[in-house]
Amino acid sequence: MGQNAIEVRNLAKTFGDIKALDRLSFTVEQGEIYGLIGPNGAGKTTCLRIIATLIKPTSGWVKVFGFNVEEEPSEVRRIISYLPEEAGAYKNLSGQEYLEFMAGFYSVSKETREAAVKEAARISGLGARLKDRVKTYSKGMTRRLLIARALMMKPKLAILDEPTSGLDVVHAFHVRHIIQNYAKEHNVTVLLSSHNMLEVEFLCSRVALINEGKLLGEGTPQELKSRYKASNLEEVFMEATMLD
Numbered sequence: 001m002g003q004n005a006i007e008v009r010n011l012a013k014t015f016g017d018i019k020a021l022d023r024l025s026f027t028v029e030q031g032e033i034y035g036l037i038g039p040n041g042a043g044k045t046t047c048l049r050i051i052a053t054l055i056k057p058t059s060g061w062v063k064v065f066g067f068n069v070e071e072e073p074s075e076v077r078r079i080i081s082y083l084p085e086e087a088g089a090y091k092n093l094s095g096q097e098y099l100e101f102m103a104g105f106y107s108v109s110k111e112t113r114e115a116a117v118k119e120a121a122r123i124s125g126l127g128a129r130l131k132d133r134v135k136t137y138s139k140g141m142t143r144r145l146l147i148a149r150a151l152m153m154k155p156k157l158a159i160l161d162e163p164t165s166g167l168d169v170v171h172a173f174h175v176r177h178i179i180q181n182y183a184k185e186h187n188v189t190v191l192l193s194s195h196n197m198l199e200v201e202f203l204c205s206r207v208a209l210i211n212e213g214k215l216l217g218e219g220t221p222q223e224l225k226s227r228y229k230a231s232n233l234e235e236v237f238m239e240a241t242m243l244d
Contacts, residue, residue, distance in 0.1 A: 012213075052159050081149075083158070116152040124178075139171075
């Protein structure tokens with residue numbers, strides 16, 4: 001796959017007496033869909049926020065396509081998109097207006113922005129509902145709009161925090177396929193977090209098991225299942241937790 005998209009080395013983050021990350025290290029290759037999995041409070045969101053340049057580590061370092069997130073944050077922001085778990089859209093805009101508004105933040109030509117909005121409309125799968133105000137959308141429809149926004153400018157790295165959290169089966173299925181197909185079509189690297197380990201098994205080429213800020217194991221879903229003699233990643237995680 002070539003160049004590393006993300007390098008995380010000995011990453012630590014403390015909030016007062018709380019150790020959110022404890023010397024975490026992993027590497028994501030270009031073009032991968034890589035998953036961070038673990039329970040709520042494991043440190044997944046803290047890790048993603050550091051990679052997205054939103055907070056600084058206590059120690060250790062992170063590089064995104066060779067750029068250090070602390071020393072070169074503007075270079076990192078130029079090539080990534082970040083979608084938090086609790087992200088929302090402007091409820092009084094239509095879906096179409098929201099996509100056009102967000103595309104306007106990128107200093108590119110009018111033609112490029114229009115092409116990005118058209119692409120976002122396509123991948124959202126919302127069709128005629130894009131004419132309606134966001135406040136009329138279900139949570140699943142809003143999430144599809146936000147995923148489309150995160151991907152429409154073809155970032156080199158898309159960082160997605162719990163992309164299907166709280167969605168019903170139909171919308172979760174649609175969002176998973178958006179991510180999978182878009183990454184493959186455009187060679188976009190995706191780093192996502194989830195506590196839904198079966199979903200990660202479907203989506204990700206490699207995963208990192210995280211608990212209490214520590215890396216418990218890393219590999220392809222199949223490698224991890226073989227290593228721990230488990231039938232799925234939920235069993236892998238329970239085995240790894242007991243051995244930790």
